[in-house]
Amino acid sequence: MLTKTQYYNLDQAFEKLMKALTDDAKIVREQNILLDKNYRIMHPVIVKWMEFTRTNILKALNKKYINKSFQKTEVSRIVAKLTDWGELEKDGIRMVKPAAMEIYEKGGNEAFKIAGIEGSFDIVNINAVNKVNEICSKLIVEVNGNTKKAINTLIKTGIAEGQSVGKIAKQIRPLIGLTERQSLAVGNYRGKLLKKYPKYTTAKLDKMAKRYSDKLHRYRADMIARTETARAQSEGTLQGYNQLGYKKVEWSANVNACPICDALEGHRFTLEEASGMMPAHPMGRCAWIPVREEGVRPKVPRLDRLRLSNANAEQLRGEMELNNMMFDSTNNLESAAMTKQRIIKELAEKLKDNKEFMKYVKSRHLTEALSEKENMEGIINHLIKDWAGTSGDANTHAIAMQMAAKAEFGLTNVAVGHLPTAEALKLLKIEGKAMQAFLRAQYNLTQEYFKKQGITSLTSYRGMKLREKIPGYKFGGEYVMTSGDLQLQPLSSFSINVDTARKFAGMGNQMVIQSNVPISRILSTCQTGFGCKSEAELVILGGKESFRIVTGRAVAMHMDAVSPLFVNLK
Amino acid sequence: MVLNIDADLENADWTKQTWDLPKYKSDEFIEWLTQSGMTLTQFKKLPVYQFNKDKLEKK
Numbered sequence: 001m002l003t004k005t006q007y008y009n010l011d012q013a014f015e016k017l018m019k020a021l022t023d024d025a026k027i028v029r030e031q032n033i034l035l036d037k038n039y040r041i042m043h044p045v046i047v048k049w050m051e052f053t054r055t056n057i058l059k060a061l062n063k064k065y066i067n068k069s070f071q072k073t074e075v076s077r078i079v080a081k082l083t084d085w086g087e088l089e090k091d092g093i094r095m096v097k098p099a100a101m102e103i104y105e106k107g108g109n110e111a112f113k114i115a116g117i118e119g120s121f122d123i124v125n126i127n128a129v130n131k132v133n134e135i136c137s138k139l140i141v142e143v144n145g146n147t148k149k150a151i152n153t154l155i156k157t158g159i160a161e162g163q164s165v166g167k168i169a170k171q172i173r174p175l176i177g178l179t180e181r182q183s184l185a186v187g188n189y190r191g192k193l194l195k196k197y198p199k200y201t202t203a204k205l206d207k208m209a210k211r212y213s214d215k216l217h218r219y220r221a222d223m224i225a226r227t228e229t230a231r232a233q234s235e236g237t238l239q240g241y242n243q244l245g246y247k248k249v250e251w252s253a254n255v256n257a258c259p260i261c262d263a264l265e266g267h268r269f270t271l272e273e274a275s276g277m278m279p280a281h282p283m284g285r286c287a288w289i290p291v292r293e294e295g296v297r298p299k300v301p302r303l304d305r306l307r308l309s310n311a312n313a314e315q316l317r318g319e320m321e322l323n324n325m326m327f328d329s330t331n332n333l334e335s336a337a338m339t340k341q342r343i344i345k346e347l348a349e350k351l352k353d354n355k356e357f358m359k360y361v362k363s364r365h366l367t368e369a370l371s372e373k374e375n376m377e378g379i380i381n382h383l384i385k386d387w388a389g390t391s392g393d394a395n396t397h398a399i400a401m402q403m404a405a406k407a408e409f410g411l412t413n414v415a416v417g418h419l420p421t422a423e424a425l426k427l428l429k430i431e432g433k434a435m436q437a438f439l440r441a442q443y444n445l446t447q448e449y450f451k452k453q454g455i456t457s458l459t460s461y462r463g464m465k466l467r468e469k470i471p472g473y474k475f476g477g478e479y480v481m482t483s484g485d486l487q488l489q490p491l492s493s494f495s496i497n498v499d500t501a502r503k504f505a506g507m508g509n510q511m512v513i514q515s516n517v518p519i520s521r522i523l524s525t526c527q528t529g530f531g532c533k534s535e536a537e538l539v540i541l542g543g544k545e546s547f548r549i550v551t552g553r554a555v556a557m558h559m560d561a562v563s564p565l566f567v568n569l570k
Numbered sequence: 571m572v573l574n575i576d577a578d579l580e581n582a583d584w585t586k587q588t589w590d591l592p593k594y595k596s597d598e599f600i601e602w603l604t605q606s607g608m609t610l611t612q613f614k615k616l617p618v619y620q621f622n623k624d625k626l627e628k629k
Contacts, residue, residue, distance in 0.1 A: 336590075366605075382605050388590040389606060390616045391582050397606050418577035463584050464575055489576035493585040504584045513575075534588040542576070 092140035107236025248291040360434030387530040399424035404435035413544035442529035463504030488542030497536035586618035
């Protein structure tokens with residue numbers, strides 16, 4: 001005879017067994033297998049990103065900084081001013097996005113598999129790209145926000161306990177990157193160790209506490225990776241259902257689900273409602289099942305669109321890998337400010353023996369207090385910032401730089417007619433040689449940079465707002481074929497990030513140019529000179545190129561139509 | 571036909587959507603502005619200011 005509890009447990013086990021045998025459970029199981037595979041993509045990225053963030057904070061958080069800041073300001077401001085949090089967030093998004101995109105795509109393809117549709121998910125759809133951006137952005141802001149809060153608490157606790165600035169700085173270093181709760185847990189653990197082992201030396205206690213904090217660091221990275229994998233995969237699946245024409249989904253809890261997820265089991269939501277719901281908690285493993293309405297079959301996306309999408313998806317992946325390589329792996333995880341400093345030093349090294357440039361440096365002494373080297377670096381900094389201000393307009397310095405590029409690189413067929421050159425030519429007579437030397441130094445640095453990486457050409461993009469009509473080209477209309485010439489000014493901005501170009505092009509009569517640029521045509525990148533890192537900018541040497549428009553379809557709506565203009569630079 | 575996409579300043583300066591200059595109106599910014607031979611009024615006409623003006627003037 002069974003007791004009431006035994007009967008209840010048996011009933012529960014039977015219910016779970018029955019659920020495990022259903023088709024929906026099979027979908028959940030397959031999604032869980034995919035989750036584990038995708039986790040292996042996300043985890044190393046999260047570890048790398050967290051280490052990058054930690055390294056950047058630790059570089060800024062030294063005793064000198066705390067000492068100086070303590071005398072001046074309150075704790076919250078010390079943390080706020082500790083580092084450029086905005087830049088750190090942008091770098092984080094750039095690091096995490098390719099992995100999130102890949103997982104999102106796999107989630108989307110899973111939706112096709114579940115529906116039994118041959119074909120593949122359109123990852124380059126604008127909604128997909130926006131969703132991945134949103135996922136990454138939320139993740140980075142939230143995690144960095146928690147880190148900031150934890151540092152704040154640690155400094156406040158240190159002050160309340162009457163610790164010295166040096167001790168606070170030393171104690172919080174291993175805790176950077178943990179949440180507030182985890183940081184306090186390490187502090188408590190150390191306190192308990194001290195009570196339990198009063199004879200242990202401080203060094204030994206620190207070592208034991210560090211072992212515990214390292215464990216928590218690993219746990220935090222693991223938890224974030226699992227949660228974000230689930231989020232990207234689930235959102236991708238929803239987007240896949242959307243592309244297949246489903247309107248509603250049903251929450252299917254894992255067999256061993258927690259009470260939160262169990263309570264949602266079987267509940268139906270529209271796709272809009274469902275977006276953002278999963279995972280319901282960190283490390284959640286539930287899945288969405290499409291609600292098949294009677295008589296309504298899943299819509300098969302048009303093949304011509306898919307073919308274009310797949311080609312562009314390949315390209316996008318290639319671009320992302322390159323982006324990742326250029327901006328993360330090869331620069332020792334630098335922040336934008338660190339990159340600028342490195343560029344200035346590398347250019348100064350190249351220019352220090354150039355007579356013309358050194359003459360120019362001496363003629364433009366920034367302030368009396370600076371040494372010659374500091375003055376030179378200051379001037380290089382100004383010249384790089386000039387580009388960040390404008391590439392031309394009516395600014396004499398910028399136009400003179402354009403003319404200097406034309407002369408230094410012997411550029412013919414470049415567009416200069418739009419630049420008011422009278423004043424610039426006067427300036428060029430005085431500073432032209434130095435400008436040319438500065439441009440040449442950037443060019444050499446860029447060429448060395450790519451040679452080292454074995455890169456011979458780059459797929460790059462240009463967003464464009466079109467003011468004049470191109471004959472035969474119909475925006476948002478049917479496919480068209482037309483061709484012509486494209487003229488660029490001596491120094492012309494491109495980006496290796498298609499999103500940057502898309503964002504600028506926006507909606508309406510705009511387009512994005514896609515081009516395969518040989519490295520010999522690149523003056524600089526945001527890693528080697530002129531160029532904004534957030535926009536993955538590269539500056540190319542202009543000229544006249546032929547172009548071909550291959551499609552005039554809704555430019556801003558789908559990435560498959562985002563590259564209607566192909567330009568091949570020789 | 572020849573398309574000169576840099577003739578339009580907004581197109582030429584399309585990668586200035588993100589602020590990559592010293593903090594607006596800081597000493598460093600004013601120093602850079604002076605060195606580059608621009609007045610604040612001239613600067614405000616540039617795309618880099620136009621793209622970012624909402625954020626800059628809010629602060």
